[in-house]
Amino acid sequence: MSSDGTEVDEERPRRGRLTVYLGAAPGVGKTYAMLDEAHRRSARGTDVVVGLIETHGRAATAAQVDGLEVIPRRSLTHRGVTLTELDTTAVLARAPQVVLVDELAHTNVPGSTHAKRWQDVHDLLAAGIDVVTTVNVQHLESLNADVEAITGVRQQETVPDHVVRDADQIQLVDLPPEALRRRLAHGNVYRSEQIDASMSAFFRVGNLTALRELALLWLADRVDDALASYRRDHRIDTPWPARERVVVAVTGGPESDTLLRRGARIAQRAAGSELLAVHVLASDGLPSAAPTVLDAQRRLVESLGGTFHTVVAEDVGGGVVDFARGVNATMIVVGVSRRSRWREALSESNGTEVARLAGSIDVHLVTHEHARGGESRHRSRSPLSPRRHAVGWVLAVAGPFALTVVLAALRDNLGLPTDLLLFLALTVLVALVGGRWPAVVSAVVGFVLLNWFFTEPRGRLTVEQPENALALVVFVLVAAGVASVVDLAARRTTEAFRARAEASALAAVSRSVLSGEDTAAALVARLRETFTLESAALLERSGDGWVALATDGADPSRDPAAAQTVLVVDDRRVIALTGRPLPAGDRRVLEAFASQVGILLEQEHLRAQAEQARVLEQADATRTALLAAVSHDLRTPLATIRASVDGLTASDLHLSGADRAALVGTLATSTARLERLIDNLLDLSRLQTGSVRPMLRATSLDEIVPLAVEGYAPGQVRMDVPESLPLVLTDPGLLERVVANLVSNAVRYSPHGSPVAVSAALLGDAITLRVIDRGPGIADGLKGQVFRPFQRLDDSSGPGLGLGLAVAEGLATAVGADIAVDDTPGGGLTMTVTVPLAEAGTP
The missing domain is CATH 1.10.150 (DNA polymerase; domain 1)
Incomplete structure (x- = not known):
C-alpha cells in the first residue's frame, strides 16, 4: 500500500525518470550542464555513469568527464568505416541509478538494435534506469520546418516531440545571442577554421534570437500542459492566471465582430496571451446562427491570431463559463444584451448569467450599437397546415357545445x-x-x-x-x-425533422465537395432541385455586368437585381434564384449551399494553380535537365567537328590520304550525331508546346519501317515486316521517327554481334510492331521512367541526351499509337508499338 492508501504493484519495475537539457542553439552548454548535474548527484552518493558523451573537441567539456565512470562504447563497421555507438546492453548489465546519454536525436549506425538513440533511451527507462540527456530545439520534429525557414538549414536528425514533452523534467539551457557568438569567436564551440563560416551563416544574431524564441514558446506550451494536468489531477476547478487567456462569447449576432476585436486588443496587452472564441450550441442540436455567419467569424478570429471553438450546453451562459474554466481563462468578454429592458426583466440575459457564474474569472461587458435594441424576433409560423387550423377552430367552438349537449343528457x-x-x-x-x-x-x-x-x-x-x-x-x-x-x-418535432433534412442535404453536399465529385454546375442544379425553384444561376461580376458561371432551370436570371433571392458566395460571385418566394427559415441552408459553392470554386482554383505549378515545375525540370545535358552532349560533337575541321584546314599539317579520310569520317559521324540531337530537341519542344499536327492516312508499314532502319551497318538490324499486312491509320513521317528512335535506342544497348529484330504482326484490329534487343534490359521498377525526358537509366549507355524514348512516346501518342515495354525472353528489352488499322475507304 502507498501512503495515500492506493495499492502498488510490487512486481512491476519502476520506470526510470527522464531529464532533458534542451538547448536553444548549439554551443549553449547543455552537455556541460548535464555533466555538472552528474557530479552533483555523484557527490550525494548516487550511482552515476556516462553512457555516451560527445565533447566535439571542447576541452572544458572533456574535463568535466573526469571523475565519472564511463561505459565503453560499442564499435560498428559501416561501409568500411568503424564507428562507435551507445552500448545499451552494457549499460543494462551495469544497471546504474543514473546514466548520461548525449544527443538524443542522433541516428544510430545501420546494424544497431534501434534506428534512433531515443529508442535506446526508452529501453533504459523501461529497465528502471534514470536517464539524463540533451537535445537542441532545432531537432524537435514539429519545429523542423520552422528552423529551416529561419536558418536555411534542414536538420536531418530529429526526435518526436512527445519523447521530449513526456520527460519528467526539462531544463532549458540558454544564452543571449551575443554571448553565444563570443563563445564561438573564442573557439569554445567549433574549431578555428569553422568559426567565420558559422558566424556568418547559422550563428547570425537574427537566427539565434529566433531559435531562442522558439525554444521558449515550445517550453511554455509544455509547462502549460503540465499545469493543466496538475489542476486536473488535483481536481482544481478555479482558474490559475498563469497566462492571460481571453475568452470571447460569440453568438453569431451582428455584435460578435465588435466583441472579437475588443477581445483581441485586450489579449495583445500581455505577451504570450491567447484569444479564444466560443460559440454555444443548444443541447437540442438545433442551429442558433447561420453557418456562413459563424464561418466568417471563425475566419476573423483566425486573422486576429485566435482560435474558434464550438461547445454544446443546456444554456449559453453556463456553457461559456464552463469552457472558460476548462481552458484556465482569466477573462470573459461578453456583449450587452440585445433584448429590450422589459424582456430582460422577465428573464436573465446571457451576460448577466455569465457574470453571476464566472466566480474568480473577470468578465468584461462590452456595449455595442445593437445593445438594448431588442432582438429581431419573427413570429414563429405554425407547423400545422391551414386545413388542420380550420378543423381545430371548428372543434374549439363547436366541440364544447356538442359535449355540453351530451353531458346534459347524462x-x-x-x-x-x-x-x-x-x-x-x-x-x-x-x-x-x-x-x-x-x-x-x-x-x-x-x-x-x-x-x-x-x-x-x-x-x-x-x-x-x-x-x-x-x-x-x-x-x-x-x-x-x-x-x-x-x-x-x-x-419542435417539425424543427427537428427540418434540421435533420438540412443536415442530411448539407452532409451530402459537403461529402461531394470534399471528394471532388460535384462541379459548381452540379451544386447549382442540386440547389434548384432541393428548393423546387424555377432556375438558379451562379454569377460572377465582370466589369459593370455579370457573367454566368453555371445555370440550371428555365430562363435563369443573369442579373441579381431581377432574382427573388440572392445568395452571396464571395466578393465577386453570387447565386441568383428565381421562382417561389423562400421563407426566412430556408436562408440557413441556402447560405450553407452558397458556402459549399464557394469552397468548391476555391478548390477548383487551387487545383488549377496546382496544375499550373506542376506544368511550370515540369518545364523548369526539363529546362534544368536540358541545360545540364546540352553543356556536355552538344558540346562533345561540336568539339569533335571543330577539331576535324581544324585538322583538315591546317596549313602546317601534311595529312596522308588515310588521315584525311579518317577526319572526314569523324566529321560526318559527329555531324550526324549533332543533327539527331537537335532533331530530338526540336521534336520534344513541339510536343511540349502542342504544335505537332499529325496528318493521318492509310499507310503500309513496309513503306515506313525500311526508311526508319536505313543507315545501319549490315547485321545490326534484322527486319521482318510482311508486305501482306493490312494498312494502318497513321502519319507516316511521325511513325517513322518513332520507329527510328526505338531502333536507335535498341542498337545502342545491344551487345556486339547481336542484331536488333524489328517485326510486325496483325493482332485484332491493330498491328503490333516489335523492336527487340538482347541488351541488359531494365528493372521492373524503372520501366515507368523510360519515357521521361533526360532519363539515362544506365550511366554507361553512351552519348545522348536521353530524349529518344521520350520523343518516341510523344509522337506515338500524337498519331494514336501506343508503346509498351516488356522483357525479351532470354534477356533484353522489347518495345511494342500498337498501331490501329485503317478503316475501309480511308484515303
Whole structure:
C-alpha cells in the first residue's frame, strides 16, 4: 500500500525518470550542464555513469568527464568505416541509478538494435534506469520546418516531440545571442577554421534570437500542459492566471465582430496571451446562427491570431463559463444584451448569467450599437397546415357545445369531476388537431359552459362551493398548459425533422465537395432541385455586368437585381434564384449551399494553380535537365567537328590520304550525331508546346519501317515486316521517327554481334510492331521512367541526351499509337508499338 492508501504493484519495475537539457542553439552548454548535474548527484552518493558523451573537441567539456565512470562504447563497421555507438546492453548489465546519454536525436549506425538513440533511451527507462540527456530545439520534429525557414538549414536528425514533452523534467539551457557568438569567436564551440563560416551563416544574431524564441514558446506550451494536468489531477476547478487567456462569447449576432476585436486588443496587452472564441450550441442540436455567419467569424478570429471553438450546453451562459474554466481563462468578454429592458426583466440575459457564474474569472461587458435594441424576433409560423387550423377552430367552438349537449343528457349519471375530465380531453384533442390558440379558446369556452350548466348554482356564472371554483380554475390552467406543451412539441418535432433534412442535404453536399465529385454546375442544379425553384444561376461580376458561371432551370436570371433571392458566395460571385418566394427559415441552408459553392470554386482554383505549378515545375525540370545535358552532349560533337575541321584546314599539317579520310569520317559521324540531337530537341519542344499536327492516312508499314532502319551497318538490324499486312491509320513521317528512335535506342544497348529484330504482326484490329534487343534490359521498377525526358537509366549507355524514348512516346501518342515495354525472353528489352488499322475507304 502507498501512503495515500492506493495499492502498488510490487512486481512491476519502476520506470526510470527522464531529464532533458534542451538547448536553444548549439554551443549553449547543455552537455556541460548535464555533466555538472552528474557530479552533483555523484557527490550525494548516487550511482552515476556516462553512457555516451560527445565533447566535439571542447576541452572544458572533456574535463568535466573526469571523475565519472564511463561505459565503453560499442564499435560498428559501416561501409568500411568503424564507428562507435551507445552500448545499451552494457549499460543494462551495469544497471546504474543514473546514466548520461548525449544527443538524443542522433541516428544510430545501420546494424544497431534501434534506428534512433531515443529508442535506446526508452529501453533504459523501461529497465528502471534514470536517464539524463540533451537535445537542441532545432531537432524537435514539429519545429523542423520552422528552423529551416529561419536558418536555411534542414536538420536531418530529429526526435518526436512527445519523447521530449513526456520527460519528467526539462531544463532549458540558454544564452543571449551575443554571448553565444563570443563563445564561438573564442573557439569554445567549433574549431578555428569553422568559426567565420558559422558566424556568418547559422550563428547570425537574427537566427539565434529566433531559435531562442522558439525554444521558449515550445517550453511554455509544455509547462502549460503540465499545469493543466496538475489542476486536473488535483481536481482544481478555479482558474490559475498563469497566462492571460481571453475568452470571447460569440453568438453569431451582428455584435460578435465588435466583441472579437475588443477581445483581441485586450489579449495583445500581455505577451504570450491567447484569444479564444466560443460559440454555444443548444443541447437540442438545433442551429442558433447561420453557418456562413459563424464561418466568417471563425475566419476573423483566425486573422486576429485566435482560435474558434464550438461547445454544446443546456444554456449559453453556463456553457461559456464552463469552457472558460476548462481552458484556465482569466477573462470573459461578453456583449450587452440585445433584448429590450422589459424582456430582460422577465428573464436573465446571457451576460448577466455569465457574470453571476464566472466566480474568480473577470468578465468584461462590452456595449455595442445593437445593445438594448431588442432582438429581431419573427413570429414563429405554425407547423400545422391551414386545413388542420380550420378543423381545430371548428372543434374549439363547436366541440364544447356538442359535449355540453351530451353531458346534459347524462347529468343524472355523471358528476362534475367526470365533466371536467371530458372537457379536458376535448381540449387536448383540439390542441393535437389545431394547435395552441384553438385549444386555449376551447378551454375558455369549456370553462364558461361548465360553470353555467354543471356547477351549482346552475344557469349562473357563479360558483357555490369553493372546491368547484378551484376545480374550474385548475381545469383552465391545465388545459392551457397542455395545449402549449402539445403545440411546442409539434413545433419542435417539425424543427427537428427540418434540421435533420438540412443536415442530411448539407452532409451530402459537403461529402461531394470534399471528394471532388460535384462541379459548381452540379451544386447549382442540386440547389434548384432541393428548393423546387424555377432556375438558379451562379454569377460572377465582370466589369459593370455579370457573367454566368453555371445555370440550371428555365430562363435563369443573369442579373441579381431581377432574382427573388440572392445568395452571396464571395466578393465577386453570387447565386441568383428565381421562382417561389423562400421563407426566412430556408436562408440557413441556402447560405450553407452558397458556402459549399464557394469552397468548391476555391478548390477548383487551387487545383488549377496546382496544375499550373506542376506544368511550370515540369518545364523548369526539363529546362534544368536540358541545360545540364546540352553543356556536355552538344558540346562533345561540336568539339569533335571543330577539331576535324581544324585538322583538315591546317596549313602546317601534311595529312596522308588515310588521315584525311579518317577526319572526314569523324566529321560526318559527329555531324550526324549533332543533327539527331537537335532533331530530338526540336521534336520534344513541339510536343511540349502542342504544335505537332499529325496528318493521318492509310499507310503500309513496309513503306515506313525500311526508311526508319536505313543507315545501319549490315547485321545490326534484322527486319521482318510482311508486305501482306493490312494498312494502318497513321502519319507516316511521325511513325517513322518513332520507329527510328526505338531502333536507335535498341542498337545502342545491344551487345556486339547481336542484331536488333524489328517485326510486325496483325493482332485484332491493330498491328503490333516489335523492336527487340538482347541488351541488359531494365528493372521492373524503372520501366515507368523510360519515357521521361533526360532519363539515362544506365550511366554507361553512351552519348545522348536521353530524349529518344521520350520523343518516341510523344509522337506515338500524337498519331494514336501506343508503346509498351516488356522483357525479351532470354534477356533484353522489347518495345511494342500498337498501331490501329485503317478503316475501309480511308484515303
